[in-house]
Amino acid sequence: MSQKIKKFLDKFGYTRIIIILFLIMLFIAAFALELQTDSLISGILNRAGMNMILTLAMVPSIQSGTGLNFGLSVGILCGVLGAVLSIAMDLTGWQAFLIANGLGIVFAIIAGYIYGLLLNRVKTQEMLIGTYAGFSVVSGMCMFWILAPFKSPKMIWPYGGRGLRVTVSLEDTFDKILNNFLLREYNGIEVPWGLYAYIILLCLAVWLFSRSKTGIAMQTAGSNPRFAESCGINVDGMRIIGTILSTVLGAMGILVYAQSYGFLQLYNAPLYMAFPAVAAILIGGASVHKASIAHVIIGTFLFQALLVVALPVTNAVLPEGNLSEVVRIIISNGIIVYALTRIGGGE
Amino acid sequence: MMGKQSSWNIKKTVSTNIVPVVFTVLCLVGAIIAEASPFFLLSSVITRLARNLLLVFSLIIPVVTGLGLNFGIVLGAMAAQIALIAVVHWNITGLGGFTVAALLSVPISILFGWLTGKVLNKAKGNEMITSMMLGFFANGLYQLLFLFILGGVIPMKNDTIMLPSGIGIKNTVSLKGLKYALDNVIMISHDSLAIPVFTFIITALLALAIRFLLQTKLGQELRCVGQDMNIAATSGIDVDKMRIIAVILSTVLAAWGQLIHLQNIGILQTYGSHEQVGLFAVASILIGGASVTKATIGQAVLGTFLFHLLFIISPMAGQKLVGEPQVGEYFRAFVAYGVIGVSLGLHAWQKQQARKNKLEDI
Numbered sequence: 001m002s003q004k005i006k007k008f009l010d011k012f013g014y015t016r017i018i019i020i021l022f023l024i025m026l027f028i029a030a031f032a033l034e035l036q037t038d039s040l041i042s043g044i045l046n047r048a049g050m051n052m053i054l055t056l057a058m059v060p061s062i063q064s065g066t067g068l069n070f071g072l073s074v075g076i077l078c079g080v081l082g083a084v085l086s087i088a089m090d091l092t093g094w095q096a097f098l099i100a101n102g103l104g105i106v107f108a109i110i111a112g113y114i115y116g117l118l119l120n121r122v123k124t125q126e127m128l129i130g131t132y133a134g135f136s137v138v139s140g141m142c143m144f145w146i147l148a149p150f151k152s153p154k155m156i157w158p159y160g161g162r163g164l165r166v167t168v169s170l171e172d173t174f175d176k177i178l179n180n181f182l183l184r185e186y187n188g189i190e191v192p193w194g195l196y197a198y199i200i201l202l203c204l205a206v207w208l209f210s211r212s213k214t215g216i217a218m219q220t221a222g223s224n225p226r227f228a229e230s231c232g233i234n235v236d237g238m239r240i241i242g243t244i245l246s247t248v249l250g251a252m253g254i255l256v257y258a259q260s261y262g263f264l265q266l267y268n269a270p271l272y273m274a275f276p277a278v279a280a281i282l283i284g285g286a287s288v289h290k291a292s293i294a295h296v297i298i299g300t301f302l303f304q305a306l307l308v309v310a311l312p313v314t315n316a317v318l319p320e321g322n323l324s325e326v327v328r329i330i331i332s333n334g335i336i337v338y339a340l341t342r343i344g345g346g347e
Numbered sequence: 348m349m350g351k352q353s354s355w356n357i358k359k360t361v362s363t364n365i366v367p368v369v370f371t372v373l374c375l376v377g378a379i380i381a382e383a384s385p386f387f388l389l390s391s392v393i394t395r396l397a398r399n400l401l402l403v404f405s406l407i408i409p410v411v412t413g414l415g416l417n418f419g420i421v422l423g424a425m426a427a428q429i430a431l432i433a434v435v436h437w438n439i440t441g442l443g444g445f446t447v448a449a450l451l452s453v454p455i456s457i458l459f460g461w462l463t464g465k466v467l468n469k470a471k472g473n474e475m476i477t478s479m480m481l482g483f484f485a486n487g488l489y490q491l492l493f494l495f496i497l498g499g500v501i502p503m504k505n506d507t508i509m510l511p512s513g514i515g516i517k518n519t520v521s522l523k524g525l526k527y528a529l530d531n532v533i534m535i536s537h538d539s540l541a542i543p544v545f546t547f548i549i550t551a552l553l554a555l556a557i558r559f560l561l562q563t564k565l566g567q568e569l570r571c572v573g574q575d576m577n578i579a580a581t582s583g584i585d586v587d588k589m590r591i592i593a594v595i596l597s598t599v600l601a602a603w604g605q606l607i608h609l610q611n612i613g614i615l616q617t618y619g620s621h622e623q624v625g626l627f628a629v630a631s632i633l634i635g636g637a638s639v640t641k642a643t644i645g646q647a648v649l650g651t652f653l654f655h656l657l658f659i660i661s662p663m664a665g666q667k668l669v670g671e672p673q674v675g676e677y678f679r680a681f682v683a684y685g686v687i688g689v690s691l692g693l694h695a696w697q698k699q700q701a702r703k704n705k706l707e708d709i
Contacts, residue, residue: 070476122695128476129695132688139684142677147669162671275483320512323495329487337484340477341469 013285015335019302026309033316038188040309046179047304049195050260052203053253054277055284055300057246059206062291063215064242065222065235066119068281068339071130072274073138074115075250078107081141083255083264084164087173088152097174097259104251112247116240127288131274138271145266168264175262195260202252203293209245218242223289253277279303279332282339289343306331366690367636370653374660381663388659390540395655396648397530397546398611401604402628403647404554405597410642411561412593413573415475416629416691419463419594421482423601424621425489426456431525431606431615432493432516436505440524442532445610448525452602459485460598464591471576475639475691482625493617516617526613546607553600554644560596569593573640601628630654630683633690640694657682 009017030040054072061069082104086096115133122129146163150156154172155164169175181194209215221228221238228235254273258264281291284299307328314323361368378388402420409417430452434444463481470477497503498514508520527534530543560566572579572589580586605624609615632642634657635650658679665675 118692121699122692123699124472125691125695127473128479129688129692131476131479132684132691136681136684136688139677139681143674143681146671146674146677162673318495318499318514320510320514326487326490326494330484330491333480333484333487337466337477337480340473340480341466343470343473 015283015338016285016298016302019283019306019331023302023306023309026306026313029313029317030309033313035312035316040312042188042190043308044301044305045189045191046260047308048301049179049192049199050257051253051276051280051304052199052296052300053249053256054273055253055280055296056199056203056206056293057249057253058277058281058286059210059291059293059296060218060242060245060249062281062286062288063210063219063222064239064245065225065289066116066126066130066239066243067288068127068278068336069130069243069246069250070127070274070278071115071134071137072246072250072277073134073270074111075108075247076254076270076273077137077141078111078247079104079251079254080258080264080266080270081107082251083170083173083258084150084155084168084266087154087168087264088150090152092173094174094177097177097255100174100255101252104255105248108248108251109244112244113240115247116243119243120236120239134274135271138268142267164266166265166267166269168266170258170262170264174259177259178256179260195256198256202249203296206245206249207293214238214241275336276303276332279335282335287342288339303332364636366634366686367649367653370634370657374653374656377657377660377664380667381660382667383660383663386540388656391659392652392656393540393542394611395658396651397543397550398608399604399627399631399651399655400550400648401553401607402601402624403604403631403651404550404557404644405600405604406628406632406637407557407642407644407647408560408569408593408600409597410637410640411566411573412569412590413576413640414467414478414590414593415639416632417463417478417594417597418475418625418629419467419478419481420597420601420604420628421621421625422459422463422485423456423598424605424624425485426459426598427452427602427605427609428615428617428621429455429492430602431522431609432497432508432520432617434525435508435520435522435615436503438524440528442528444525445528445606448606449603452606453599456598456602457595460595461591463598464594467594468587468590479625486622489621490618518617520615520617522609522613522615525610528610529607530611543611546611550607553603557600558644565592626683626687627654630686633686638694639691654683 030037054076057072057075058069061067079100082102083100085103086100089099091099115130118133119126119130148164150164155168157163157165178195178198179192181192182197183190183192183194185191210219217228217233218238218241220231221233221235222242225235228238254270280299280303281295282299283303284295284297286292286295286299307324310324310327314327317323378385402424405420405423406417409415427448430448433451434448439447463478466481467474467477494515497516498509503509504513508517509515510517527543529549530546532545533543533548535542535544561570568579568584569589569592571582571584572586576586579589601624605621609620631650631654632647633650634654635646635648637643637646637650661679661682662672662675665678666672668674
């Protein structure tokens with residue numbers, strides 16, 4: 001019996017259990033402190049939807065065998081660039097959102113291809129090299145943001161200062177375009193159906209792809225490259241497809257994030273954006289070698305719920321300082337360290 | 348024939364040292380664009396060398412032991428800062444205060460190094476990214492300690508370094524009593540040129556100690572582990588223990604390095620001083636021509652020199668080129684990240700190539 005329980009625990013993952021216990025504790029504290037549950041739940045739904053696509057971007061990269069995509073910021077920058085261009089073209093509403101996505105996807109395909117070529121040359125060290133590739137692209141783009149000759153008054157400093165603003169308001173472009181689409185309220189709980197429809201659509205697309213012939217070949221290349229090669233699958237090509245898909249989802253993900261947030265963040269903001277996405281999918285139960293849509297959904301909800309509930313609870317207990325931010329740093333990075341020590345093998 | 352021989356030699360020297368050569372050229376071009384005075388550059392670089400050399404040296408032992416570049420030296424820096432806060436709290440100043448901090452940082456950094464080593468032993472083959480993530484993770488615990496536990500759980504009273512609420516340490520802590528504590532023991536100054544001779548002597552002694560250590564039996568065992576863990580294990584070396592020892596030594600050296608750094612700067616950014624330590628040290632040693640598997644004192648010195656020269660020059664060059672010093676600052680961040688990415692990438696590629704050749708041979 002005890003062995004059975006241990007087996008179940010092993011399979012379910014200790015990290016997930018710890019996170020769930022922690023979350024239950026926070027919820028009890030929230031009730032005890034009489035915090036507004038409806039606004040907390042609305043917050044969780046909103047934050048989870050905001051981050052879901054960025055977490056989803058981890059799936060193709062894990063499935064194709066390049067591991068967690070620590071260089072997600074490459075894709076994120078493609079999306080941001082698409083949005084900046086659509087603002088520069090003075091587009092608004094759905095048109096702006098769609099054009100931003102279209103341009104972002106095109107950039108992401110090109111960038112993802114190059115990034116994939118790079119990752120194919122550094123097998124077994126993809127995550128390390130990916131991290132620094134992402135970091136250097138972000139700081140390289142910082143120079144672009146400051147030097148680019150954009151003229152749109154929505155993006156440049158009102159007076160003085162050169163280059164684009166650090167945060168660009170999306171108020172007149174596509175602020176909350178998905179969030180407000182089919183937004184319904186039930187007893188004070190806001191459910192952004194439009195946002196979730198979009199997420200489900202993308203999750204479904206990734207799931208369908210993983211069932212397609214190319215998708216299955218890609219997963220084989222990821223889980224057992226030698227076997228895949230003997231079956232005549234082009235392993236390197238499949239890894240490039242996985243990287244491109246991950247980069248494209250990163251570009252689309254940041255646009256979802258930005259429309260929900262209401263601002264486009266330039267300069268150093270994308271530097272660490274890959275880490276919460278990595279942490280979320282790991283909390284969901286994924287490993288460096290295995291990931292599914294379920295991991296994405298569970299992980300993003302758990303992680304974001306934790307962050308949303310922790311903030312008011314810790315503020316009520318300790319009004320000074322930013323304990324919830326510290327808790328976030330410890331949990332998200334701790335989870336990543338734990339996952340890295342579980343890869344095993346080595347050389 | 349003689350001429351041909353020597354020209355071939357130059358070509359070989361250049362190609363094996365391509366990274367430092369490229370950065371020397373970059374620095375020269377930048378200096379010409381910025382129209383910087385050589386005297387100004389030299390004096391600023393000397394200050395920065397004294398500040399940073401020991402931190403860069405602390406990377407050497409783990410490289411030799413095959414752990415790659417230890418981004419986890421951030422934990423050593425944290426140990427140093429914990430010791431510094433204690434010394435400032437007890438109000439011990441001058442060289443005595445510095446010595447107490449140096450001694451106090453040893454047990455803390457041994458503990459941190461031991462824990463880091465334990466974790467890295469579980470992540471063989473992925474040590475570098477694990478050590479980097481471990482640094483981020485430890486940063487969270489560090490903030491927990493300094494923002495909430497001090498004054499919150501552990502009673503501590505000090506109006507000058509603690510936040511008004513009595514819980515947590517202020518963002519910036521003045522190290523007035525410790526500023527130049529080590530530098531001023533022997534300092535040669537002339538006009539605006541100041542050479543902290545004593546700090547250089549201490550750093551050089553520690554460099555010699557590293558070199559000596561690598562010649563001893565322990566050093567040979569460390570190197571053996573670095574070359575091949577399996578062979579080391581079959582010849583009776585406790586591989587995991589050797590790796591932990593290497594990380595502990597690295598962490599202790601990094602803690603001292605951070606103390607030297609901060610006594611020169613004179614201000615402790617409680618939540619920021621340690622964050623970039625790993626990044627800058629790793630970028631420095633790589634610019635000097637080191638790799639994941641090979642690093643020497645000479646490379647560390649050359650790399651630190653070039654990296655900080657570039658650090659000083661690039662905002663100036665950015666100002667001259669496009670009238671915007673910010674561009675230069677972004678450029679140097681780009682260089683720091685880029686050089687790490689490129690050289691680690693090249694190394695991984697060569698290893699992959701070697702593996703392929705080995706497979707084909709079989």
